[in-house]
Amino acid sequence: MSIHPLPPPKAPTGLGRLPVARWFVLIGVLAGVTFAAGVAIVMTLSTRAEALHPPPELAAQLDRLNAALIVVFALLLALGVGLAAMVRYAVLKPIDQLTAQVRTVAGGDFDHDLHVDRPAELAELSSHIDSMRARIVSAWRVATDQTEELRRSNGELEQFAYVASHDLQEPLRKVASFTQMLEQRYGPQLDERARQYIHYAVDGAKRMQLLINDLLDFSRVGRVTGEKGEVDSGALLERALENLSATLEDAEATVTHDELPRINGNELQLTQLFQNLIENAVKFRSEEPPRVHIGVRRDGDRWEFSCSDNGIGVEHKYADRIFLIFQRLHPRDVYPGTGIGLALCRKIVEYHGGQLWLDGDSDGHGATFRWTIPASGGEG
Numbered sequence: 001m002s003i004h005p006l007p008p009p010k011a012p013t014g015l016g017r018l019p020v021a022r023w024f025v026l027i028g029v030l031a032g033v034t035f036a037a038g039v040a041i042v043m044t045l046s047t048r049a050e051a052l053h054p055p056p057e058l059a060a061q062l063d064r065l066n067a068a069l070i071v072v073f074a075l076l077l078a079l080g081v082g083l084a085a086m087v088r089y090a091v092l093k094p095i096d097q098l099t100a101q102v103r104t105v106a107g108g109d110f111d112h113d114l115h116v117d118r119p120a121e122l123a124e125l126s127s128h129i130d131s132m133r134a135r136i137v138s139a140w141r142v143a144t145d146q147t148e149e150l151r152r153s154n155g156e157l158e159q160f161a162y163v164a165s166h167d168l169q170e171p172l173r174k175v176a177s178f179t180q181m182l183e184q185r186y187g188p189q190l191d192e193r194a195r196q197y198i199h200y201a202v203d204g205a206k207r208m209q210l211l212i213n214d215l216l217d218f219s220r221v222g223r224v225t226g227e228k229g230e231v232d233s234g235a236l237l238e239r240a241l242e243n244l245s246a247t248l249e250d251a252e253a254t255v256t257h258d259e260l261p262r263i264n265g266n267e268l269q270l271t272q273l274f275q276n277l278i279e280n281a282v283k284f285r286s287e288e289p290p291r292v293h294i295g296v297r298r299d300g301d302r303w304e305f306s307c308s309d310n311g312i313g314v315e316h317k318y319a320d321r322i323f324l325i326f327q328r329l330h331p332r333d334v335y336p337g338t339g340i341g342l343a344l345c346r347k348i349v350e351y352h353g354g355q356l357w358l359d360g361d362s363d364g365h366g367a368t369f370r371w372t373i374p375a376s377g378g379e380g
Contacts, residue, residue, distance in 0.1 A: 024087055031080060035073070042069050094122050102129070110137050168212060176205040211340075227266045228352075230376040233305075234260035236267060237294060240274035244282070251282050257294035261303055264376045269348045274307075276341045277369055281309035284367075301375055302354065308368040319358040349373070 046066050054062065094116040104112045114130035116122050183190070183198045190198075237257060241248065248255065255278060263270075274294070281292045288310055295306040314322060323346045349356040349371045359368035 172205045236271045237274050253290035255292045262376045263373045265352045273348045277307040284311045302372045306370045310366045314367045
């Protein structure tokens with residue numbers, strides 16, 4: 001198996017720029033020079049001592065000393081040569097082998113085995129690295145299979161979305177329209193219970209149409225690609241307010257906002273985000289006229305937005321439940337809707353790389369939702 005190679009390693013700094021083999025060569029050269037200088041000094045001193053014509057007993061001791069020094073120097077030389085050979089074949093060569101194997105794996109051949117026989121420390125290290133490589137390759141293969149399965153599932157989801165948006169909508173429209181025509185044509189012949197049944201059928205068909213549309217919007221969020229760009233969030237808010245103009249006017253709602261920045265995102269989805277949050281604030285209003293404020297502040301490389309209202313509020317124990325799809329805190333006959341609005345908002349925010357949550361300090365009178373969106377590339 002060959003996949004994309006890994007990025008190049010970081011360049012070493014300081015003394016680490018010199019390979020370990022050169023360090024051994026440098027130290028070996030210094031040791032050799034020191035050894036040669038020691039031999040030369042001993043021979044010079046021995047020659048000078050003989051030139052002084054010492055007594056026979058002292059001369060014999062000097063001869064024995066010279067013989068001992070020769071043996072010591074010979075042993076040191078043999079040990080130095082042996083140490084150099086051991087370092088070369090037991091350390092440097094295995095390191096070169098392991099380096100070459102790791103370089104092969106880093107080049108993209110992730111099925112290449114990593115193994116050296118000596119020394120014990122490098123053998124253990126190579127075994128651990130090879131085990132880690134095998135686990136990574138296994139996980140990568142599983143992820144690849146899951147990606148293919150996800151791609152196939154997304155294709156089926158797109159087909160379902162097409163069927164839901166076309167083939168399912170038309171029968172629902174027929175059920176609603178023909179049921180209403182039945183009431184109009186045979187109304188005088190129907191009793192009150194029959195009219196109530198017709199009302200239930202029409203209301204169910206319309207709610208099913210609304211639910212299908214909301215599910216389609218929810219499913220499209222994760223499948224939108226290549227549509228992000230630098231947008232003016234203030235213009236998106238104005239567009240959302242235009243879409244809600246009739247609702248805001250009927251509720252006598254007032255919407256204020258801070259000076260909103262340019263951000264990186266999808267225009268349609270971010271407009272829908274503002275629209276859903278403001279519509280929720282108006283829907284769950286108190287006895288007072290709705291007042292909604294859209295705030296914003298800079299938080300590092302992100303913008304933190306907020307939507308505050310003076311409505312009935314949300315108890316903090318439901319802070320997570322309200323973002324689940326189809327979760328409702330109120331009966332449908334009190335507050336209409338499918339229970340998918342906040343779930344859609346959270347999915348939009350997460351698609352843009354941010355987070356959406358209910359402010360923990362907003363219990364009681366009114367509610368405050370906060371969300372983060374990355375700043376645009378041109379922001380300082």
